[in-house]
Amino acid sequence: MGTTLLIALAILAYAALREPLSDSEFEPAATATAEPSVA
Amino acid sequence: MSTQHGAPTWAATARNLYLVAMAVFVVNISIGILNGADVVEFDHNQILTHVHAGTIGWLTLTIVASTFLLFRAADVRLMLALAILVPAYVLAFYTGSFVLRAAGGVALLIVIGWLLVWLWREFLAGERSMPRLAVVLGLTSFGYGALVGVLIQVSLAAGTNLLPGDAVGAHAAAMTFGYLVLVAMGLIEWRILGTADLPRAGLVQIGSLFLGGLIISVSLLAGQAQAGGGIYLLTQLVSVVLFAVRLWPRSLRVNWLAAEPVRHFAASSIWVVFALALFMYIVFQFVSSGATSSDPSEAPPFAVGILLASDHSAYIGIVTNIMLGLLAMLLLSRSSLPSWLSHVIFWGVNLGLAVFVIGLISDTAGIKRIGLR
Secondary structure: OHHHHHHHHHHHHHHHHHOOOOHHHHOOOOOOOOOOEOO | OEOOOOOEHHHHHHHHHHHHHHHHHHHHHHHHHHHHOOOOOOOHHHHHHHHHHHHHHHHHHHHHHHHHHHHOOOOHHHHHHHHHHHHHHHHHHHHOOHHHHHHHHHHHHHHHHHHHHHHHHHHHHOOOOHHHHHHHHHHHHHHHHHHHHHHHHHHHHHOOOOOOOOHHHHHHHHHHHHHHHHHHHHHHHHHHHOOOOOEHHHHHHHHHHHHHHHHHHHHHHOOOHHHHHHHHHHHHHHHHHHHHHHHHHHHOOOOOOOOOOHHHHHHHHHHHHHHHHHHHHHHHHHHHHOOOOOOHHHOOHHHHHHHHHHHHHHHHHHHHHHHHHHHHHHHHOOOOOOOHHHHHHHHHHHHHHHHHHHHHHHOOHHHHHHHHO
16 A cells, blocks of 8 residues: 555656646536535 | 646646645655554654644645635645645654644644635635535634644643643544545545535535534533534434435446546545444444543554554545545546556555555554555
């Protein structure tokens, strides 16, 4: 677990510094739930 | 508002805060591996450094960065203040200086107040969805948990006791399930269900967790741990049952073998139920025994192992899984990195944690070491 986390951090840090950000992945949800809502 | 590469400011600000969190997490993991493998005998200050590098450094900084993604808004000055003060506070624990801890804690508490004001304003001015409400309530629990934590440090520095009852228990109880798991429920809801409104069952689910955290913290401070523990058990039970009923039908059906970030959120939904069940078992044992203090040093050895298993299920299984999923979405979706790396990270973390937790519960050093590596 610890070694895997360190590998993950190294990959993510590399990507954070070198790769373009994918902000479009965080577009607002298009649909709401079918559950009863108070809103 | 955009940065130089076309990414909006909130995304770039989140990325920068994630980077600071990752740096502090390396400190947490390094101490954790060496301590768990019994390679180095760490003193109390170094163990507190491990705890706070993990809980404030990694978990809270990534939660704030994720809040920027959820709200699609960020305050750069707030990010910078946290990026400076949180590592400084973690360092203060390493030094063992009560004065530095108190000073760092008070400065950080002011910034946490700023964070809460910013967050509530954003929530009230924008979309009032269940994921956002869960994150706002969770960080509100973090606010009062931090207040108790900082008052503990100020008491130590001043050589007096500013808080009644079991302050350490109140601080820890607020932080783990009233804060971390509540925020996690919101982020899982966001990525698995995409909830954009306030479903009634969801409100009861997060309201129970929030009130439960508040009740157990206040009751520990008031010396009413037995009564508070009973009510707390009921609120956690309501919350976890509603969570499983609402989330599992969707989350358990993800393609576990596909290298997609969504499986991190799905795995987190399993760890939520597991961690809460373990913690409820501990509280049940505590209430049944008639104990009056939540001090782990007075607990039987099996309870310490289960408490550590519950905590690490929350820290790694619930929150870190979510952060790995969000980071993969933000940073790796457009990258050319091979997909097998995603499998190594997902299975390495989750299977490793499962083995570590089995080692903690069974109190078997060999199994713990295998999982920790």
